[in-house]
Amino acid sequence: MDTAESDSSVPATSYATSTASRPSSASSIHPSEMAKELPSGAPKCSLFEVRDTATAGRAVFASQDILEGTLVWHSEDLALSVLLREYRREVCGQCFRYNYGRDMDVRDRSAGFAFCSTGCQDNWRKETGEVGVQAWTAVERLVKGRSKEDSQMVDADLPRPKTQDISLAWENVAAQAALIRITREGEQAGRAGDEDVIQATKQHKKALQKALQQHISPDIMSFCVSSIIWRHHHSEDWANVLALAVDKTPYHSADDLRAFTRTYLHLLAILPLPLLPLVTAETIFLLSSRDSHNSFGIRSLEDEGSEFFGYGCWPAASYFNHSCGPNIEKTRKGRVWQFRAVKNIEKGEELCITYLSGEERRLSRGQRMLRLKKNWGFDCRCERCEAL
Numbered sequence: 001m002d003t004a005e006s007d008s009s010v011p012a013t014s015y016a017t018s019t020a021s022r023p024s025s026a027s028s029i030h031p032s033e034m035a036k037e038l039p040s041g042a043p044k045c046s047l048f049e050v051r052d053t054a055t056a057g058r059a060v061f062a063s064q065d066i067l068e069g070t071l072v073w074h075s076e077d078l079a080l081s082v083l084l085r086e087y088r089r090e091v092c093g094q095c096f097r098y099n100y101g102r103d104m105d106v107r108d109r110s111a112g113f114a115f116c117s118t119g120c121q122d123n124w125r126k127e128t129g130e131v132g133v134q135a136w137t138a139v140e141r142l143v144k145g146r147s148k149e150d151s152q153m154v155d156a157d158l159p160r161p162k163t164q165d166i167s168l169a170w171e172n173v174a175a176q177a178a179l180i181r182i183t184r185e186g187e188q189a190g191r192a193g194d195e196d197v198i199q200a201t202k203q204h205k206k207a208l209q210k211a212l213q214q215h216i217s218p219d220i221m222s223f224c225v226s227s228i229i230w231r232h233h234h235s236e237d238w239a240n241v242l243a244l245a246v247d248k249t250p251y252h253s254a255d256d257l258r259a260f261t262r263t264y265l266h267l268l269a270i271l272p273l274p275l276l277p278l279v280t281a282e283t284i285f286l287l288s289s290r291d292s293h294n295s296f297g298i299r300s301l302e303d304e305g306s307e308f309f310g311y312g313c314w315p316a317a318s319y320f321n322h323s324c325g326p327n328i329e330k331t332r333k334g335r336v337w338q339f340r341a342v343k344n345i346e347k348g349e350e351l352c353i354t355y356l357s358g359e360e361r362r363l364s365r366g367q368r369m370l371r372l373k374k375n376w377g378f379d380c381r382c383e384r385c386e387a388l
């Protein structure tokens, strides 16, 4: 996902070191590395292995010679996805097919998604589950009529909040969050006739009403809702997200951070009760910190991907590092990413994709470096950049 420059007091990305080390071509290995377990959710295949590098975290290396054209990996493990609101009517909510500016045939107005076919709609409902559909319906109800509120993109050149700014912002909403949670739990207890639960007072209800009157950020809400629903259905895979490279300062600006803390309160106020235990400041922060350096853009498949519909995180796909002269091409087929060798690769070589979109690939080295630093937070150490 796009990010701006990071807090200079902390490294842009931090990693849990992971696997056995070995000499490599693109990123050299620290000699003291010991064999370690593969991170949860990392890709496993006889063609390659994931291991640590000295300068670029974990990476994928060929464990045998690979011929040009070989399909080396495909990732179906979509953990969260955001379809930007402005594209919701013309991009299928399930397979991300684009209808070139025209509305999709199948609309689910109450949940706020459109689909290219009833088959895609059925699959979406099945994967989203009843509680998920209720969650999207609650969001749609809140957002309808207010959807222009955050349509402007954030200026990525604003200063990024530092770690202490982030902690303070979340602490500042903790008291209101607690009041809202009590109000919501009171609803549930009232229905069940449970007298042990704290009764919601006027003060509690006022905190909830106040949250609902705040400015809303529909795309940030989609990010949080999509990942909370996914975590609800796939609790066993949460470790796969936690194992990804971490950005400790994932917010683009103070406004962006505020939008997240406000969204937290909105979601506490409106999401179905079974999801509330997952609506925590910690979960939302952890998601942002993993999304930032790992999500891929969901773009149009034509025009070199010039239309940016949104983004998503496929944890296993996030172990491939970037190169400005990649030997692997990643292609999106619906909700799945395919990784194919675009040249013959020798055993021991690093398998790299490009994180740059079509036109960005033709930029000069300096411009590419700047783009990668701004959007992904790293100084590119690929062979092509290091050779100059």
Ligand SMILES: C[S@@+](CC[C@H](N)C(=O)[O-])C[C@H]1O[C@@H](n2cnc3c(N)ncnc32)[C@H](O)[C@@H]1O
Pocket (backbone or CB within 6 Å): 013, 015, 055, 056, 057, 058, 059, 244, 245, 293, 294, 318, 319, 320, 321, 322, 323, 376, 377, 378, 379, 380, 381, 382
């Ligand atoms: C999607 S992750 C790739 C896997 C990551 N290395 C890991 O250990 O999880 C992206 C992060 O990997 C690192 N990275 C990827 N390509 C790089 C490159 N060419 N030069 C330096 N760092 C790179 C950066 O820290 C970046 O934010």
